[in-house]
Amino acid sequence: QPVLTQSSSASASLGSSVKLTCTLSSGHSSYIIAWHQQQPGKAPRYLMKVESSGSYNKGSGVPDRFSGSSSGADRYLTISNLQSEDEADYYCETWDTNTQVFGGGTKLTVL
Amino acid sequence: EVQLLESGGGLVQPGGSLRLSCAASGFTFSSYAMSWVRQGPGKGLEWVSAVRGSGGVTNYADSVKGRFTISRDNSKNTLYLQMISLTADDTAVYYCAKAAASSGGIYYMDVWGKGTTVTVSS
Numbered sequence: 001q002p003v004l005t006q007s008s009s010a011s012a013s014l015g016s017s018v019k020l021t022c023t024l025s026s027g028h029s030s031y032i033i034a035w036h037q038q039q040p041g042k043a044p045r046y047l048m049k050v051e052s053s054g055s056y057n058k059g060s061g062v063p064d065r066f067s068g069s070s071s072g073a074d075r076y077l078t079i080s081n082l083q084s085e086d087e088a089d090y091y092c093e094t095w096d097t098n099t100q101v102f103g104g105g106t107k108l109t110v111l
Numbered sequence: 112e113v114q115l116l117e118s119g120g121g122l123v124q125p126g127g128s129l130r131l132s133c134a135a136s137g138f139t140f141s142s143y144a145m146s147w148v149r150q151g152p153g154k155g156l157e158w159v160s161a162v163r164g165s166g167g168v169t170n171y172a173d174s175v176k177g178r179f180t181i182s183r184d185n186s187k188n189t190l191y192l193q194m195i196s197l198t199a200d201d202t203a204v205y206y207c208a209k210a211a212a213s214s215g216g217i218y219y220m221d222v223w224g225k226g227t228t229v230t231v232s233s
Contacts, residue, residue: 032219033219034211034221036220038156043206043223043224043225044208044223045223046219046220046221046222046223049211049219059221089155091155093156095217095218095219097217098170098217099158099170099217100146100148100161100217100219100220101158102148102156102157102158103155104155
């Protein structure tokens with residue numbers, strides 16, 4: 001089954017941009033992944049799916065500041081013009097025939 | 112509007128059992144696979160179980176296999192998770208989530224409920 005690897009933490013300044021990475025395990029580089037945001041004390045929220053081609057589709061109401069991209073086994077979430085409300089945990093997710101898998105999550109701090 | 116509302120959480124003693132429910136609205140429930148995901152205190156998201164739209168196929172994480180049973184009642188638009196032989200490691204917020212595609216099979220999740228808290232303690 002696929003394994004997803006994320007950095008445990010990231011930080012960036014208010015108004016700047018940050019790029020979070022989710023890496024798929026060997027043999028799974030073609031997999032689609034989804035990004036989810038979890039603000040402190042809240043339930044997760046679906047942000048977007050990202051395909052191996054780099055195309056992405058965002059969920060309803062997700063700001064234009066959020067975008068996705070891909071390179072090889074890496075899937076990216078880029079947040080531009082960082083706002084204070086973007087401080088959250090970000091999880092990537094993928095699936096196989098009989099299982100769903102989450103990355104360990106990246107805690108984003110907005111300085 | 113698509114909504115998921117979990118209920119049934121609470122405090123239970125080790126070795127006890129609990130049944131969680133998730134009431135769905137705003138979409139054709141039977142067309143979508145549904146999942147349970149949990150999050151222990153200070154931990155990340157952990158997939159627990161999934162059931163196909165028809166209810167005929169179920170899958171479980173190794174950590175809960177043999178102890179948890181996922182099911183659904185498509186006539187009531189409700190998802191369930193029956194949990195037995197609970198341990199402290201099962202203490203978590205339990206979320207139900209909807210698959211993004213209407214194929215009926217497992218897919219990524221695009222709608223989450225607000226969660227219900229399960230605490231296993233004596």
